[in-house]
Amino acid sequence: MRLAVAALIGLTLVGCGERPAADDAAARGQTVYLAQCTACHATNPAHPGPLGPPIKGSSRELLEAKVLHGTYPPGYTPKRTSTLMPPMPQLASSLPDLAAFLGSR
Numbered sequence: 001m002r003l004a005v006a007a008l009i010g011l012t013l014v015g016c017g018e019r020p021a022a023d024d025a026a027a028r029g030q031t032v033y034l035a036q037c038t039a040c041h042a043t044n045p046a047h048p049g050p051l052g053p054p055i056k057g058s059s060r061e062l063l064e065a066k067v068l069h070g071t072y073p074p075g076y077t078p079k080r081t082s083t084l085m086p087p088m089p090q091l092a093s094s095l096p097d098l099a100a101f102l103g104s105r
C-alpha cells in the first residue's frame, strides 16, 4: 500500500512538470534513440545514417514491427531491402517514447 501511494505521488509530481507530458516522452525517446540507434541511423533521424535510412516520422506501428520483431507492418514497403538491423525486443517499454521522438521532428 505504501508503495502504491508513493508511486501515485511520484506520478503526480511528474505530471506537474513544466513541460507537457508529450515533450517529456519525446525527450526520453531522444535519449534512447541516441544510445541505441545512432550506431547505424543518423543523429538527426531525418537524415540517412552510416548504415540505416532516415526514420523521422516512423509510425508507432512501424517501430513496433521493426524494432521489436525485425519485421514490417502488413502492406508496408520498406525503405531498404536489406535485413541488417537486429530486432531489439528489450526496448518494448521505450517504444512510446521513441515514437514520440521520431514523430516530433
Ligand code: HEC
Binding pocket: 032, 033, 036, 037, 038, 039, 040, 041, 051, 052, 053, 054, 055, 058, 062, 063, 066, 067, 077, 078, 079, 080, 081, 082, 083, 084, 085, 086, 088, 091, 098
Ligand atoms: C545495427 C545497425 C542498426 C541499429 C542499431 C538500428 N538500426 Fe534501424 N535500420 C538499420 C538498417 C540497415 C535498416 C534498413 C533495413 C535493414 O537492413 O534491416 C534499418 C531500418 C529501420 C527502420 C525501417 C525504416 C523504413 O521505413 O523502412 C526503422 C523504423 C528503424 N530502422 C528504426 C530503428 C530504431 C528506432 C533503432 C534504435 C532503437 C534502430 N533502428 C537501430 C540499421 C540499424
